[in-house]
Amino acid sequence: MTIEQFNFKGKKAFVRVDFNVPLNENFEITDDTRIRAALPTLKKILADGGRLIIASHLGRPKKNPDPKYSMKHIVDHVSELLGVKVAFAEDCQKAQDQVAALKDGDALLLENLRFYAEEEGKPRGLAEDATEEETKAAKKAVKESQKAFTKVLADYADCYVNDAFGTAHRAHASTALIADYFDKDHKMFGYLMEKEVKAVNKVMNDIHRPFVAIMGGSKVSTKIDIIENLLGKVDTLILGGGMTYTFMKAQGGTVGNSICELDKLDLALDVMKQAKDKGVKLVLASDSKVADAFSNDANTQIVSSMAIPDGWEGLDIGPESMKRFADAIKGAKTILWNGPTGVFEMDNFALGSKAVAEAIAEATKNGAFSLIGGGDSVACVNKFGLADQVSYVSTGGGALLEAIEGKVLPGIAAIEK
Numbered sequence: 542m543t544i545e546q547f548n549f550k551g552k553k554a555f556v557r558v559d560f561n562v563p564l565n566e567n568f569e570i571t572d573d574t575r576i577r578a579a580l581p582t583l584k585k586i587l588a589d590g591g592r593l594i595i596a597s598h599l600g601r602p603k604k605n606p607d608p609k610y611s612m613k614h615i616v617d618h619v620s621e622l623l624g625v626k627v628a629f630a631e632d633c634q635k636a637q638d639q640v641a642a643l644k645d646g647d648a649l650l651l652e653n654l655r656f657y658a659e660e661e662g663k664p665r666g667l668a669e670d671a672t673e674e675e676t677k678a679a680k681k682a683v684k685e686s687q688k689a690f691t692k693v694l695a696d697y698a699d700c701y702v703n704d705a706f707g708t709a710h711r712a713h714a715s716t717a718l719i720a721d722y723f724d725k726d727h728k729m730f731g732y733l734m735e736k737e738v739k740a741v742n743k744v745m746n747d748i749h750r751p752f753v754a755i756m757g758g759s760k761v762s763t764k765i766d767i768i769e770n771l772l773g774k775v776d777t778l779i780l781g782g783g784m785t786y787t788f789m790k791a792q793g794g795t796v797g798n799s800i801c802e803l804d805k806l807d808l809a810l811d812v813m814k815q816a817k818d819k820g821v822k823l824v825l826a827s828d829s830k831v832a833d834a835f836s837n838d839a840n841t842q843i844v845s846s847m848a849i850p851d852g853w854e855g856l857d858i859g860p861e862s863m864k865r866f867a868d869a870i871k872g873a874k875t876i877l878w879n880g881p882t883g884v885f886e887m888d889n890f891a892l893g894s895k896a897v898a899e900a901i902a903e904a905t906k907n908g909a910f911s912l913i914g915g916g917d918s919v920a921c922v923n924k925f926g927l928a929d930q931v932s933y934v935s936t937g938g939g940a941l942l943e944a945i946e947g948k949v950l951p952g953i954a955a956i957e958k
């Protein structure tokens with residue numbers, strides 16, 4: 542079932558969104574991108590004459606209630622964006638009367654689902670010195686009560702819509718378990734989730750070649766699962782950022798003060814071997830912009846990434862690498878980018894990431910499909926004003942990373958099964 546096909550007229554729709562927005566000390570929203578991302582879905586349901594039950598988490602509350610993380614801080618803004626007065630249910634478990642009072646075209650926002658431990662299904666308040674047995678019993682108890690919690694939520698509605706890609710990698714009550722209470726004609730992705738799933742599919746399954754992936758960021762260790770999965774799919778793998786120096790050191794280079802994971806040298810050599818065995822072209826940063834301090838104002842020079850002098854650290858790729866990266870990207874038909882190729886937060890070390898972003902924009906103009914995702918690379922394309930020149934910028938950090946690691950996301954599987 543797709544949201545486009547479904548007529549919500551008179552139907553109570555439980556819509557799981559990701560309204561986990563940042564708030565300042567006055568509890569004002571500082572960035573409402575996530576709310577706006579779900580608007581097409583919410584507006585379609587209201588326009589059909591559906592009855593909206595909107596549910597989300599906000600932050601990481603550890604108790605119920607936790608006023609700091611209350612959804613009441615955002616309800617007025619949601620009303621404003623939706624153009625209808627959204628009612629607020631102070632207890633997401635006791636909203637039966639408010640749900641019953643909904644008329645066609647009405648909307649209700651539930652309080653933070655994570656006020657209840659059952660949403661995540663993880664025990665709370667366990668003593669630090671709890672025995673293994675006590676921990677086991679607490680886990681069992683919360684899993685048991687999670688079923689009842691999930692049923693309460695499911696009983697509110699006639700249909701279930703998941704538009705929360707940001708939490709699709711979590712098997713929580715409202716993101717996955719609840720789907721079991723609806724038959725296949727009454728559960729569906731929202732528009733945002735549909736777009737995300739399609740974008741991931743284009744780089745994981747429906748690949749137009751050549752497929753070039755660019756991985757950056759600080760460490761190999763946090764990206765290794767993705768790198769290994771991508772080695773089975775891409776034609777060219779470009780590696781930049783801090784992980785460069787683990788590869789250089791592994792090949793006998795000197796890396797000065799650059800970030801380097803000494804316990805991952807064998808892993809780096811193994812990645813190089815796997816690339817060779819699989820016929821994947823591996824492109825590493827051959828030159829680096831090095832600095833004599835971790836500061837935007839540090840002295841800099843361009844050196845070979847294999848020969849970084851003592852007291853200097855590689856904070857960006859050099860001009861030769863920029864050209865090699867850009868040349869590889871420009872010939873691509875499918876592109877995936879995760880992680881900046883330098884410390885882009887400092888302008889003097891953002892040039893490499895900028896060159897990558899520009900090459901991706903150019904390839905996209907020439908017909909490539911480009912997916913950018915996972916936290917910092919999104920900030921990068923935004924910083925360079927290129928977000929609207931790539932095919933898709935994912936809203937899901939962790940969820941996107943798990944998807945490109947090749948994992949099945951519970952939130953997606955729950956709808957598709």
Ligand code: AMP
Nearest residue numbers: 758759782783855856880882883884885
């Ligand atoms: P990640 O969360 O692993 O994707 O890493 C993103 C972070 O990596 C950003 O904050 C960058 O500043 C940082 N980064 C990128 N290149 C380097 C580098 N050469 N040295 C240190 N940090 C880097």
